Amino acid sequence: MEKIKLGIVFGGMSTENEVSVKSAMSIINNIDVEKYEVYKIYITKNGEWFDYNKNKKIENVMEYLKYLDVVFPVLHGLYGEDGTIQGLFELLRLPYAGCKVLASSVGMDKVYTKIIFEKAGLLQAKYEYIRKYKDKYFYINKSFDEECLSLEETTERIISNIKFPMYIKPSNSGSSIGINKAKNREELKKYIEVASIYDNKIIVEEGIVGREVECAVLGNEDILVSGVGEIKPADDYYSYEAKYNNKNSITEIPAKIDNELVEKIREQAKKAFKAIDGKGLSRVDFFIEKESNKIYINEINTLPGFTNISMYPKLLEEYGIPYKDLIDRIIKLALT
Ligand SMILES: Nc1ncnc2c1ncn2[C@@H]1O[C@H](COP(=O)(O)OP(=O)(O)O)[C@@H](O)[C@H]1O
């Protein structure tokens, strides 16, 4: 039987280039080489494409991709997880792993994720949406009416609507980059400015006090939902440092929580995936509020971290799908 020509695209133009390389190397080391002929494609931070084996620049990306049977974009963040590269594959009619254009862009943009989740009736932290344009801020209400305010006025408006501590996030971000926790007015002001470096759309959320849990989803139509894992960040919250540079951050699989809660989370993970029109795979993240045991959805990651110790593959391993089989299943889902 002829081998399937599989392109693994990694690196990428986002702030998560290094994370992507780690995920991709793990995947490449676990691919069934009897079945797949692997083409490693590295995208630099500047957006140049390289044939990783030949160590040669790909001059004509479209021509190169046309030769492949299927691709797995192992990319995180902008230009990889946000629907842009998915759009390129669509144009080429090239099957690819994971979510399509719409689900990818909705999942990447925290403001639009919130809007869809709200529509789906999923409980989430209270939030405010602002946009920066030149030196001005626009406060955008729930009906998308805009009001031009100074940073000072924006801060006041947010404080009058939601409580501290608050999380300030660039709408398009990942790996906690550009995200900060503010405990007071001064910090809020400062962190709005920090977030605006990464994106002109900014979201400010009320902080949820509780536990952080995650759930893996796999499939196109009939989807499989894993058990639940818990994140125990070494920091006050799951910051970039806590995610990648602090060995004291740990994950616990399965999470030590009531079965009833597990089932609720699994149900909501499925609902969230369907709500954004997800395909292939996603990891859905939640908070369990300490005081009330209420479940708040935080976000959906359409291309979650994929090293062999990452939460997504670990959750599915626990469910009974070993890492190698998982990769094979994801590629098969792309081909159907
Ligand atoms: N509303 C919130 N309440 C409590 N903690 C939060 C909240 N929002 C974010 N966090 C903390 O910040 C981390 C990063 O935020 P998140 O929205 O998941 O961004 P990213 O897409 O970069 O992972 C979370 O893992 C969590 O620890």
Ligand SMILES: [Mg+2]
């Ligand atoms: Mg997150």
